[in-house]
Amino acid sequence: MRWSTYFLPTLKEVPVEAQIPSHRLMLRAGMICLSSSGIYTWLPFGLRVLKNIETIVREEQERAGAQEVLMPTIQSADLWRESGRYDDYGKEMLRIRDRHEREMLYGPTNEELITDVFRRFVKTYRDLPKNLYQIQWKFRDEIRPRFGIMRGREFLMKDNYSFDIDKEGAYNSYRKMFEAYLRTFARLGVVAIPVKADSGAIGGDMSQEFHVLAETGESKVFYDVAFEELRHKDLASLDIEKLRNLYAAAEEKHDPQTCPVAPENLKEARGIEVGHIFYFGTKYSEPMKATVTGEDGQLIPVEMGSYGIGVSRLVAAIIEASHDAAGIIWPESVAPFCIGLINLKVGNPDTDKASETLYDALQKENVEVLYDDRDLRAGSKFADMDLIGLPWQIVVGGRSLSMNKIEVKCRKTGLREDLSINEVIKKFTKSTISDGKCV
Amino acid sequence: MRWSTYFLPTLKEVPVEAQIPSHRLMLRAGMICLSSSGIYTWLPFGLRVLKNIETIVREEQERAGAQEVLMPTIQSADLWRESGRYDDYGKEMLRIRDRHEREMLYGPTNEELITDVFRRFVKTYRDLPKNLYQIQWKFRDEIRPRFGIMRGREFLMKDNYSFDIDKEGAYNSYRKMFEAYLRTFARLGVVAIPVKADSGAIGGDMSQEFHVLAETGESKVFYDVAFEELRHKDLASLDIEKLRNLYAAAEEKHDPQTCPVAPENLKEARGIEVGHIFYFGTKYSEPMKATVTGEDGQLIPVEMGSYGIGVSRLVAAIIEASHDAAGIIWPESVAPFCIGLINLKVGNPDTDKASETLYDALQKENVEVLYDDRDLRAGSKFADMDLIGLPWQIVVGGRSLSMNKIEVKCRKTGLREDLSINEVIKKFTKSTISDGKCV
Structure with missing residues (x-):
């Protein structure tokens, strides 16, 4: 590409509205341009990075056996009433009335929609396990959008959903995604620590967040120094079993009294959340009647998990983790x-x-x-x-x-x-x- | 891919709600699944076709020198007030109020947004011409969505926008897109006739629609039999200049009295609109002040055109043009x-x-x-x-x-x-x- 004809408008001035390095650098490097509060247009240079990240995320999902679908951005409120989340979600959900006054919404996440797809087509345990993913725009109506795309309103997310006949299967699906996430972030050239996490509005009893280490990270994380091997990026040698058992916790969950790691092996750093994996069992399948017949002919609600990666947020997180005073330093795998x-x-x-x-x-x-x-x-x-x-x-x-x-x-x-x-x-x-x- | 583990739920029964072949076949072949009125989820088999089409559309845009951007789906109403189209658009525009009661909308098209991007960064004739495209979801709140994705509400469209310093440049941009469209549709394995068209709500004085020939097409088109060479798909031998000068018109524009084609060379067929190209001059650049300095230092409003391809609609149009009693017959270039x-x-x-x-x-x-x-x-x-x-x-x-x-x-x-x-x-x-x- 010849720069003389390329639409890559760099800025010399530091934009006053930008408070963190990634926001400043994305504006200065002509990657994004503000459209309205918390909503951005991706210019050609930024879009190339976004697509490179998407490709790596997609490849690792496919490798783990997930199959790609694409759900619409606009959903009917009815499904969210079935799960009971329509009222829970509060003002972050962008609620819409169409021309016939039907209640719709711009999906902030898709558990209801995918559970509906699943229950219509899958009727027997023989068709399990299934793991369906998509890479699609979401909307959360943040009260104070800031930090550029880091906390924007319209954002690109990879979300997927696993369906299993029993807990053991569901744990196995969860483990596969844990591995896929480690591989994904390593390929993206960042160190992402999987910390124990609250499961929040999605619910469930097993959940981990992946935090990219960066000085400007929003939260503090504690982790076993052995995680540092993730820096090496030699994927073949990643010892997933070992990594799975290492200690890591967000500040709220970290208790120095009960922490199993010797103080000299415990590291403390700041991190940016870029991924989240959940196992939540039958939280949606029960109320929404997503059941399959088991071997004995009984109807069984499926065991589910959901798994998210903030694809657009990763662009900013990678910059936070990799820049200097002169500008961005792209890891080679995502460089435009x-x-x-x-x-x-x-x-x-x-x-x-x-x-x-x-x-x-x-x-x-x-x-x-x-x-x-x-x-x-x-x-x-x-x-x-x-x-x-x-x-x-x-x-x-x-x-x-x-x-x-x-x-x-x-x-x-x-x-x-x-x-x-x-x-x-x-x-x-x-x-x-x-x-x-x-x- | 092994079908035993693939999420490809085919249906034996013909869905009663589907009135046209593509809608029936897409449901029966497990390509899409209704989410809410006029809004669909793309299942893995359907998504593969959609992505194959996207790839061909993208390659031909890049070949023609267009550069890819990505605009958000949710836009501020303010820009549409600047162009004067906010009130014109009527109920097909999905209007939204966010949590701060700001007026927003789900973009049905993007002339305003791209003109805003352009005017912020491009200041001189030296940076022209520019042609920016995106492939992004749009929403039109159809009063009666029907025929599956053919007339759905949320749909995927390639839209692009050309910016030139003068009419001559704009005509040249238009001609490049005319050629890119012929190449695109030929590669997709369909015959698409470029007919003279009204420019409708977007406005302008030069515009053509591309209609895929199919018996179930919504409109009647008249065209010179020489267009049939488009069936050969040997792109190297496409004589663009010749094709540009051939006669083709939609029924409303066709007048047998003035038609220059001899009756024996005039064909009549039904078509499905899958593309539309416009030259509309300064319709947006004047009210929105998208000006650049010319060679003499004067401020000149840029000459613009816009160009759309209905990417998701093409999936259905290809099926309408290529199926038999037993099912779909995919052209090899888009086959899943x-x-x-x-x-x-x-x-x-x-x-x-x-x-x-x-x-x-x-x-x-x-x-x-x-x-x-x-x-x-x-x-x-x-x-x-x-x-x-x-x-x-x-x-x-x-x-x-x-x-x-x-x-x-x-x-x-x-x-x-x-x-x-x-x-x-x-x-x-x-x-x-x-x-x-x-x-």
């Missing part, structure tokens, strides 16, 4: 482009030629490149490129070009090396790149 | 799976072994296979497979297996051939398949 190619002297035949050669060669290898071909001062281009945080920068036209060398900089480490054009192409070709992303 | 593999004698070691061998081999080649491993009567399995309409059927366990042969049937032509396992694998491997789809 792998490489930012800077032509420092647009119009100079040598730098133009070297830049175009690199751009063409990398495009041909399916490497995602943002080519800054704008006619701006070097300082602005460097600042913009650091701000938007692509993993690699290729700088054409600096001092090194006189030696037929091009500078390659790693955004995360700041390390630079001078390479020939061919060495640059080799560095970023298929051996090290998969699906256009650096690995 | 390329192949349906039927094991006629589940539990029989020979057929189980042959089926599993084929399933594994085809999966390894990234061919999308739905493997019917359910323990049902042959008649039910044949009927279900015809109903769901996958392009190819592989039948294991019929008479031919005694001769070490397997039957391969083409759903569209009904032609059958008996092949050895290796011949079947060869038939569907990479040479003929691209990205898991038959080509």
